Amino acid sequence: MNITAQNIRRSFGAHEILKGVDISSRPGEFVGLIGPNGSGKSTLLKCIYRILKPDAGQIFLDQCDLSRLTVRESARKMGVVAQHNQYNFDFTVKDIVLMGRAPHKKPLDRDNAADYAIVRKSLEKTGMSAFADRSFSTLSGGEQQRVILARALAQQTPCLILDEPTNHLDITHQIQLMKIVKELKLSVIAAIHDLNIAAMFCDRIYGIKGGKIVGEGTPENLLTPEFIREVYGVETEIVHDRHGQMHILFTGL
Numbered sequence: 001m002n003i004t005a006q007n008i009r010r011s012f013g014a015h016e017i018l019k020g021v022d023i024s025s026r027p028g029e030f031v032g033l034i035g036p037n038g039s040g041k042s043t044l045l046k047c048i049y050r051i052l053k054p055d056a057g058q059i060f061l062d063q064c065d066l067s068r069l070t071v072r073e074s075a076r077k078m079g080v081v082a083q084h085n086q087y088n089f090d091f092t093v094k095d096i097v098l099m100g101r102a103p104h105k106k107p108l109d110r111d112n113a114a115d116y117a118i119v120r121k122s123l124e125k126t127g128m129s130a131f132a133d134r135s136f137s138t139l140s141g142g143e144q145q146r147v148i149l150a151r152a153l154a155q156q157t158p159c160l161i162l163d164e165p166t167n168h169l170d171i172t173h174q175i176q177l178m179k180i181v182k183e184l185k186l187s188v189i190a191a192i193h194d195l196n197i198a199a200m201f202c203d204r205i206y207g208i209k210g211g212k213i214v215g216e217g218t219p220e221n222l223l224t225p226e227f228i229r230e231v232y233g234v235e236t237e238i239v240h241d242r243h244g245q246m247h248i249l250f251t252g253l
């Protein structure tokens, strides 16, 4: 499924945070969004996953204008792994993942064996099976993040929006999460802080600064020392390992 955001504008008070942003992800494409703190990444993703209403612009899932879908309809198409997952009630891990099935059910439908099997598989995939009966609020930040990914997997959507999904995760779980998402071959847009993680997993990356897209391309094409200096003001060297994977070395400010 194509995700297309066109000319998105959004202000908070007098501050225009998004100044006409275009971003897209093609079917099966893993798209990264990089940029400094406060550049508008989360604001853009929140407009896409409907927590915020853009002041102008449109978002399409294939040909379908997202603002014309009900929340339930869009939740069948788009899963979200966001930051700061807090609940007012204390749910078990299993219950949280089961919430991913809700968009697929009619109001009085009960959870059935197929739902429970999907929940079990999603917990297995994220390595969280042993935590199924634990209370979500007692988990560490990284464990919570993996449960939220399991919920998004249980939602079985063709599109996935990830807002700094590797926050809180140790390096093993960062790579594991990105691998899980990559292998799903969904249309993904993910805000990512770690440029090396972005380079390793993204098919295409957008750079955003001051609410404007300042570059777009494959990791190799986009993430040059000049571009990184322009966006972040840091000096870098690019090296390649024996597998041909690029790595960014930070050499100074």
Ligand SMILES: Nc1ncnc2c1ncn2[C@@H]1O[C@H](COP(=O)(O)OP(=O)(O)OP(=O)(O)O)[C@@H](O)[C@H]1O
Pocket (backbone or CB within 6 Å): 012, 017, 035, 036, 037, 038, 039, 040, 041, 042, 043, 044
């Ligand atoms: N609800 C809000 N009210 C006022 N200002 C806001 C609001 N939400 C975000 N902002 C401001 O908009 C700007 C962009 O924030 P946003 O969270 O989109 O940045 P980001 O690129 O995701 O940053 P980070 O890398 O730090 O997560 C920031 O200056 C932030 O303070």
